[in-house]
Amino acid sequence: MTKTHHLIHSDLCDFHATPSLGNKKYVVTFIDDAFRYCYVYLLYSKDEALDKFKIYKQQVELHKNELIKVLRTDRGGEYYDPVYFESTGIIHQTIAPYTPQQNGVAERKNRTLKEMVNSMLSYSGLSEGFWGEAMLTACYILNRTPNKRSKNTPYELWRKRVPNLSYLKVLDCRAVVRLTEPKRKTLGERGVDCIFIRYAEHSKAYRFYVLESNDSVSVNTMIESRDAVFDEERFTSIPRPRDMIHQSSSKRTNEAEDVSGGASYVPEPRKNTRVRKAKSFGYDFQLYLVEGIRNETISQHQYCFNIEKDPKTFSEVMASRDVHFWKEAIQDEIDSILHNNTWVLSDLPPGCKALGCKWILKRKMKVDGTIDKYKARFVIEGFRQKEGIDFFDTYAPVARISTIRLLLALAVIHNLVIHQMDVKTAFLNGDLDEEIYMKQPKGFVIPGNEHKVYKLKKSLYGLKQAPNQ
Template structure:
């Protein structure tokens, strides 16, 4: 057979005959003299091979090279959405990494729109600290790094390197750091037995420790030592989430109050702050102090959460002989001095009790107790907890009954829509949007009925100003005196009383004012 159009000795012909075999394969067969007339195969670019077999260029072809000067190159990336809000309301965080020292900065964000402002704060801080100018920043091509961010870099003379779409490998240092941060945050929260809402505190702690940790690109040197040019100390480090005793200042306690309170260690001072950051689980607030005693082998589970009892003035105290109590198998007895009295004194009514107290004021000081003091065992306190109602949206989303609370919130929003309570609009200029919160309640008509999960969306009324958001205040709630009167009349005349509940009763009122409210948590459009 003779091919008059194509030379059968050509590499291209054998390439096509062998279903677009590679040049290496063609040469292998040619060396064995298995391809007639072909001794050496040299392929040109084949458009069809590119269409069917083209692969991405290896990222290892350009090995990373660490810069020699501080702020010569900074890597940045945003991590989120994190589904659990931090205590400060953050859902994202942004990282900045100096390529020369590998020093890390992390800022928590409520939205990605804050990246630009945070970057300007970061730039001002590091340039003043080092007396050097930021030369180049490398980011991905996300929307938070375009527009005004990019224009600002141009005006400041900062080179803005943006990676092509779908190539996170080109910003690999920042991407890998995000993974490291998230993994170590999980470890801290698990070890400390803290809820996920503490992720921002754990993140700041991890960042602080990473800057004190040996780095392979630095040949096991430490980022903070390279950045500051001096040795670092590890003596201040403590176990995240451990139990602490914090000294209470004089102006925050009375004479007989305890001089310490139990807290949880949640981090180190930020942005030049001194001392440690601690969380008071009883008062549910942040505490910052340097006068701290750490119990590093205990966690929040070991905190004594007994409520603080207000102390009484010594002038209000009176001496009363104790009345013997009947023993109970559910109580644990403490060893005290004194014999147990068999006597029992009955006090029939309130007047007798008052006479007894007043007459006793002239008696001698209090004697040792006539009966052993009793306290409940730790297991008994399980029965003293509340009904498991979440205090906020985050707690509801972390509870075991998350699905039930979600349905309750959807039911509440459905009622609001059906009653045309509000409509979704953009906030006009000069107007202020009121904040709101979810209130969760467990309802049970009687012991035989099942629990009902109710969620109510309420406006934080304390943020309103008279004359701006309202003129008059009404409280359409029935007084207890009225209820008692009705029940008394029903009992006197042998009447039957029926109870009814008007669902979302407050929604039937008419508002004359024009009010604006933020969208409820979990249902932001």
């Protein structure tokens, strides 16, 4: 006898910041009301939501021999298809206007998934482009986690068997994936350096992002494999400390011994506090701030800091352990410059000298010491220009602090809303009248044109001239 699958909750949300690796910008969830088992689909656009529901309906009803009776969503138009729902007999319930609590199951699930994604990306150091992989991983884990309604996991209620958790790994940990037999050579490397990004769908395998290419696989591609060696203490951004960051303990203890290590930096201690030596973890060190007297500890606070220096040259970038993320930041800067038609390839006229160029590379850090993003700025060596010969006027496109304060005051007076934004790549937009030539940047020299230079059409950072800004 066919059973009735009563109610499915669904919600659609978007990620405004960055498309996923597959250029998808939206996610839709379908949650069974009885078991709270969740399906997640990544979408290119909102109008795909109904198509994904049709796929979900067909799969669920086929494999569970149960019929979906009700679909509950918000009042978005992506599900509007009365003919389809009438033909299937499914009741499409929509919540009342401005009452998201009527679809609380889906709203809470999406909020939980988003918080997990933010936490995963923040802790691991992955860029925002990996949010789709993190979202699928978060759903995978939640389905195998007990909730308040039941001691059994949604997976156990849905699949009628206990999930196997022995193969779970930490997102973004480094791994060496063994090459498959057709791609393996008699001589040479038999593995490829990757990062673990999620679990493969409909396959007993892991999904990896390739960091270093070889003759068999290309960098920045995806591969699936079960044969891999994981290093869950090593990440793409900073090595993961063995203890939690910002741990504290309020229990009294008589442990007065110091933690051995080599870091010598200590802040100015507060009254009745002392600083223990920091324990080093390769590129990190941990600092212990202890409150109490010598033989009695009241509380201990542990901090983790990244002490790896930012690269100074392109060669140091290529030798860095974070070369993949530096190259991504550099490529963003180059794409912005090319998009704005900043230069043209040209021969250097007789009697002219080409200015040099360099990369300014900086890790942007969060308040907790973890890496927020990698920033690359391409600049020209304008300090080699001579005033009165190569330039006459200089200009700094910086707002006065008094101007900013005036705008804030006007916003308060007129009850206006202020939005803060961050430009990933900035551009000067200053057209040049004089002829200025620049050497080709290292690592981006065009083959066959090594002797040529770039003739600037617009300003670059570091150039001591911007007459049209």
